[in-house]
Amino acid sequence: MANFRLFQGSDPTRIAEADSVAVIGLGRFGSALALELMAKGTEVLGIDADEDTVQGLNGMLTHVVRADSTKEESLRQLAVPEFDCVVVAIGSDIEASILTTSLLLRFNIPQIWAKAVSDPHGAILEQLGVEHVIYPEKDMGRRVAHLVRGAMQDYIDIGDNFALVKTKPPSIVVGKPLRETTIRARYGITISAYKRGDSPWTYTTMDTVLEADDTVLVAGQAAQAEAFSQLR
Secondary structure, three states, rough: OOOOEEEOOOOOOHHHOOOOOEEEEEOOHHHHHHHEEEHHOOOEEEEEEOOOHHOOOOOOOEEEEEEEEHHHHHHHHHHHHOOEEEEEEOOOOOHHHHHHHHHHHHHOOOOEEEEOOOOHHHHHHHHOOOOEEEOOHHHHHHHHHHHOOOOOOOEEEEEEOOEEEEEEEOOHHOOOOHHOOOHHHHHHHHEEEEEEEOOOEOOOOOOOEEEEEEEEEEEEEEEHHHHHEEEE
């Protein structure tokens, strides 16, 4: 018999048909992801093996269930094979993560996202055939390292050594049209947008004149974007 207990919400089959997401593993990362999806209007089926965790999210997700995700019967009774997108956010039990992911791959779910807690864990998930392996702790560590080292307000690694940096404009670009700064030729970056006070973000043009208190979004190769943010 499948080991699961339903706590709240709609029929999982209906949720699966609503272009929604199943999140398996509701620890810090999984619960934050599930709640953010809900906040953006996406219905979520949340699954976790811990009853206290499930009770804590009761009423906050479309449907939240205590179940053993390594059991095929449990996942089938929760209509998980009917979902187009499932996130395996299990981090504390690598064996459960791998077994759960293997079942999802057997179900031929179109989009599977799986959290890895280490490089070996991630390598196994990739060898199984998971296209989207994510490293939340590792990625956040890298991001914070960039922020700690420089004057950046935010840093996003796009991949392929390309980054977006949120920072204050250095003095060399303040008070004159961007066309006169030749920053792309000199520094290999582009200031793509800026924000002034409480105004919304605005795309820059060659005629944009930045002020010292503006906030800018810089795009370019990671090292060059970071170096530009350190100019004063």
